[in-house]
Amino acid sequence: MSNFRELPRWPQLSDDDVEAAVAALRSNRLVGLGNPVVDEFEAALAAGQGVGHAVVVSTGTAAVHLALHALDVGPGDEVIVPTHTFIGSASPVTYLGARPVFADVTPDTHCLDPDSVKSLITERTKAIVVVHINGCAADMKALSAVGAEAGVPVVEDMAQALGTSIGGRPVGGFGDLACVSLFEQKVITSGGEGGAVLTDNPVYADRIRRLRSHGEGQIEGRPGLIWAHEVGYNYRLTSVQAAVGLAQHARLGSMVAARRHNAAYLSERLAGIEGLELPVEPEGTVHAFWKYVVRAVPGGGRPPAAEIAATLRSRGVPVLLRYPFPLHRQPAFADHAEVSLPVAERLSQELLALPSHPGLAEGHLDHIADEVRKAFAP
Template identity: 45%
Template sequence: MTDSWPTWPQWTEADLDAVRAVLDSGRWNGVDAPAVTAFEQRWAASTGARHALCVANGTDALLLGLRALGIGPGDEVIVPAYTFLATATAVALAGATPVFADIDPDTYCLDPAAVDAAVTPRTAAVIVVHLGGHPADLDAIGALCRRRALALVEDAAHAHGARHRDRPVGALADLGSWSFQGSKNLTAGEGGALTTNDDALAERIRSLRNQGRVTGGAWYEHHVLGWNSRMTAMQAALLGVGLDRLPDQVRAREAAAGYLDEQLSGMVTPQGRAGWATVHAHHLYLFRYDRGPVGEFVTALRGLGVPAVPGYPVPLYRQPLFADRYATVHLPETERACRETVWLPHELLLAPLERIADVVSAVEKAHQ
């Protein structure tokens, strides 16, 4: 296997044209820059949300969302521990306490029963992560949050284009949080967004991301403690062109992942697919390998030309940042996922199916 795999990010002349248009406009920044508001309108429509609000990055999106929900000191927020660090650090940055709950072993998303068991009188919210692009169980966790009067946030950083029961993720909870960082399926290098159907939440986020200014207020008039979390117009222009390509890319990833699921079954255990996952975004193609050390298996795959990596190596509660405070936490499915999971990047799934077959051949050889 000597041919290279698809690279990421990808761009065309359309991206250059979009950036040139922003350069020519002279409107390079500002929450009301035409390129920013145009992308917000398109992203809201794409996700089925009434509001989309662009921000500086995905971590800010989570933090702004929590702040807009009024979450802070004294509150607890339930999060998975098999996720990127920002899901938990955004909670800590808001002044609240992350509480880690275990994942479902098939989907890698939060286990509703584990969430239910983690609720205390101090719990204010739950953040579900659509891990790898697979929608979390919003039916069960949504019902739990309504019953217990908890806010629900979708961390959709992996899930551009994913659908839960044929409805786009990102507008199925109080808030949806998005990242457009360089590795993401829709990217401008950096950037983020929040989506919501709640008018009041949207207005609070508009203020918080723009130094506490309010709609209709004067430029030097600040009402709340906010900060600068504004997206540039050039980023928004790139995202608009990327959004044009996204539907075809989602279909290509679904086809490639379906092929791998079928061909690899029996050698490894691909990430499960729940019935509600109408569309899986496949930011990652995940599978379990439990017949030896994952590191050695990944090294063998890479030697055969497949750009595999181990998954998250430790749960978040074993990160140095959290380890002392959470020394007694033990989540068996999360820890098993850290030992056994292999990732393939989403751009690999954009290769022709005949090239994807090389992954199957490599797994067969590395598996022997």
Template identity: 40%
Template sequence: MGELALTGGEPVLGSLAPVDWPRTTDADRAAVLAVLDSNVMVSDRTSAETAVERLERSWAEYLGVRRCVGVSNGTTAIELALLAHGVGPGDDVVVPALTFVATAMAVVHVGATPVYADVDPVTFNVTADSVAAVITERTKAVVPVHLHGLSADLAPIAEVARRHGCVVIEDAAQAQGARYHGVPSGASGNTATFSLQMTKNLPTCGEGGLVVTDDERVAERIVQLRQFGETIRADRPRRYVSHRLGFNAKLNNVQAAYTASQLERFDEYHAARRANVAAFLARLAGLDGLVSPSEPDGYEHAWHILRFTVDFERHFPGVDTATARNVLMKALRAEGMPATRYQMMPLPDQPALRSLCRQEPGSWPVAQDVVDRSFTLQQRHLPPDAGPLLQSFADAVEKVWSQLKAVAELAEGAGR
């Protein structure tokens, strides 16, 4: 396959693959222009159905849930969901030790304390056992994250939470399109939150979030919380009366119109992404020491992010894991595959959260091991027409794997 690009050979791709997501079509532009032409830019207008309300109705119908509430972003969605369920100061909330920092920050922002459950080494999600290991009488909520687009094993997690009197709030920020035993992520009977940030599988033109629930009271609390605690009704003028301490956390109509337009193509995009990723992962299945992400029986992965783990002890003997991982990633990137780490550390080791953690350091060994031994390919390189690009990435991985001995020698020299 030729000399490694890292040592002067020709790369598989001439440069790192460009970022090209979301894909904005004429239909998306028309939807946004219709809002601009209407001059109804925010969601507190009551004279007619707004773009936000249309998106809320469409997403609720898509999932088969009773209510959807649009908010300013995915982090705010978690915060408002926690508050709507009465979570606050003095409460503990179980979150994964491996996820994006927003999950735990949302807990801290409502005055509660995040408690970290370790993750499964294959799915990278919390399990019923890991949740049960850290749940206490102080625990008010469990927030399983459907990391990278794969649902957590919700049924046993929900049973653990039920036995302890805790609410389950699903963080489905990365899981639009995922399914768990045939049920769409977010439609399992729990309150669930989604991000519409532009890198997500269902994006907006910037930032946005959605909260879904079958509980009308929870939905109405979130509606109040997103706008200063007010009750906005279509049958009367706005009264400017705040019934609870709320926020200014609305989704605007331009963002909602853009997402609603994207939703029209969502199933098509989802199917294409799944086919492309399946063909890509099939190419890598036989590579020794490389563990590709998988889709357990009964699950449908949304493939928002692909995380690969490597048996560095096998191929890089005597080299510390961090050095081996970094040199391997440099070799892949030199060939044009944009391998990244995504998480640099387990969530409780983030500097902003470290002082708030009551658990002993190292209480999440699997999360630490996954962070140490993995690299990722992120969603912006997995658009629905990325089939040929993913095949080029497979060429790059195969090329590097065919010369792992040379990569290991480079790593050994770098580690001295």
């Protein structure tokens, strides 16, 4: 393989996915309340994650926005968010006029550090956003305890973690609300974009259903008539997207199994390389391995992670630096520039994401492992 364009891309839509989309198009019921395909997809997501309600929306970022809106986050409030994550975990806080407060992460899982969260809680803290990063489960026992002690609700951002579980229980039901992404590169997709909010709280679920469609809902005592109960958004998911998501969801188990197989295969091939730290799977959890993230340990005469990544790309491995700019160091959050979060800042210079998606065969993984071994050789 001479360049990474020869590696299979992700996502890979099946004939079932395409046929489901075509059937939805031909139904002539593309959007609207009570759409049967949307309802079926929501029921499948809720059942799969073991929660009472799933409300599908247009993107994962919209899901975080609506979850925080349902908690009445607003001006003057603070929401604790890890700095080592995608911006969509934090930007919805600012949509609502609140202030994100960035917390550090743990050096092994790269998930939110409960001690960092505890140190940042104030009387203004309105919510804690916990990200199950890369498909690795955060320490929900400790983080839920921190939230409960302070009387602060917890929102699970599981954009990268469909298929992840803790003690045999899928993530998404440990917090007050949870947010799913169905973006094209995620564990499953609804055809490019999409998301969902999960909750066991029917009050939150009802409000989010209303907010996703302009705040409109039925007028009590006047069947068939609706009005805007509050100002909402246009965050609906189409029936075509729901149909693709439903078809993909039926294969979630096999896709996660393929990711886990590929991760185990890479770990076996990469074991023992000096200066390379492999991903961890916390005891009692199942890691979905949306990303296979390794750490290039500094020292030993080895080049820095950015140089290793450039070398690997030149050799046909589409490796990426993993969150090289913590959120509190980015221009969008310039007022946080003086914050010190040493673990995330260090990891931003050391983490590499290697391809491991289900479209890769063992031959592709052998190529990746061989080139990584060469790149780390003295």
